[in-house]
Amino acid sequence: MGFMSPAESFVVAIGTKKGLWLATSPDRQDWSLSGPHFLMTEVPSIGIDTRDGRTRIMVGVRSEHWGPTVAHSDDLGASWTEPEQGAIGFPEDTGAALERIWQIYPDAESRPGVVWAGAEPISVWKSTDGGEHFELNRGLWDHPHRSEWGAGFGGAAAHSIVVNPAGDNVHVAMSTGGVYRSLDGGTSWEPRNKGISAYFMPDPNPEFGQCVHKIAADAAVEGRLYAQNHHGVYRTDDNAENWESIAEGLPADFGFVMLTHPRREGTAWVVPLKADGERIPPDGKLAVHRTDDAGASWKRLDSGLPENEYNSVLRDAASVDSAEPAGVYFGTRGGTVYASADEGETFTEVASHLPDVLCVRAAVVAGA
Amino acid sequence: MFCACGQPWWQVPDISVVLPSVLQPLAGGQPVLTAPADGPVTVAKLLDSVTGNYPVLARRLRDETGALRRYVNIYVNGDEVRRLQGLETEVAAGQEVLVIQSVAGG
DSSP: OOOEEEEEEEEEEEEETTTEEEEEESSSSEEEEEESSSSSSEEEEEEOOOOOOEEEEEEEEEEEETHHHHHHHHHHHHHOOOOOOOOOOGGGOOOOOOOOOEEEEEOOTTTTTTTTEETTTTTTEEEESSSSSEEEOHHHHHTGGGGGGBBBBBBBBEEEEEEETTTTEEEEEEEEEEEEESSSSSSEEEEOOOOOTTTTTTSSOSSSOEEEEEEOOOOTTOOOOOEEEOOOOEEEEEEEOOEEETTTTTTTTEESSOOEEESSSTTTEEEBBBOOSSOGGGOOOOOOEEEOOOOTEEEEEOOTTTTTTOOOOOBBSSSSSSSOOOOEEEEEEEEOOESSSSHHHHHHEEEESOOOEEEEEEEEEOOO | OOOOSBBGGGGEEEEEOOGOOOOOOOOTTEEEEEEOOSSOHHHHHHHHHTTTOOHHHHHHHHHSSSBOOTTTEEETTTTEEEGTOOOOEEOOTTTTEEEEEOOOOO
């Protein structure tokens, strides 16, 4: 365990089908749980923003009856604020209505206040006031391909947003449109899916239309990203110009999760599921797999995980923290959340018997 | 001062909108919101009127296109407005409008 100031603690926000729970810990071993917050609403997206000298938890919440909205808390969930006019709302001329917020992504440390969101219907949004108000990204909304983007089983959404530290490269992944890249900070967009298979399409190598489940950037190598596809695990080293398979060595190439290390080159985690007919961990044996060499090899990590687990792990139901060593967290659709304080080598249980977990986000925060 | 129907304003009857308990905190705790009506108004205009000071409540009932959310039901004289003229259904002065969420979900 690395040095940790006593003024720091850990928070894991758990978004489920029926509300939000918050787990806090001084040491990533013993966890205290609060909740449910937003009982009877689903929480499919969470962003924890530790910039600007405060901890702001932003959540996308959605009631079946009363619709979607974004709320935030600056006191670790003791109180929540919802902007009166709503943080995200489609402009009148679009004729569209927000269905669900799939992603809340605080931008780089150097751009405090900038927060991105991905939503359903497929759209990307940007806030410059810490997530209180977002503007629709018109470049992507008006893209000529939009009418051809399909809907994954969970909905038609921009579910992954990755921005490089310089702020000029923005990558978005959507179901089922694939990866789109902007080289001008989000003004214009081009599909970048060369090498990613869409075996379910008439042309298995289309320009776009791939079902990319999650993308994540290598924090230490500019232009390197990883993708977990609907069958297929990939890496690009040239800013998504070309993707190559890194699935060899995994028990299955299906899954939803793709996590990368907050600092170390070549380190990423996936949670393989057998598919398409069996969307469970292979043989019911849940394991996280980590690569330390950018996908050349994978290590199976299941210490502390149950002998049998038949629930899947959704794309945003996993997270890393920024501590040293990094913590790894994930939750299942069976409502169990696991934490590792040693980069996945051993897991302990944070919570169990919750509603199905849609989203997990972890952070190191000041104070308890 | 007189309203368009010729009645003094203090005699203009109200239209009442009855909220379910779960939404009342978004209306300052009020179970019923009222709007003065000097003649029939549409449900859409009535909602505009009574939620004007409560934008979060407004967004719970209708999305940003103005459409009624799928599982929000509004009853005028015992009939759900989707079986009438939807948000264009007219409500007469003195009538009561009920907002009720669908019995749904698992």
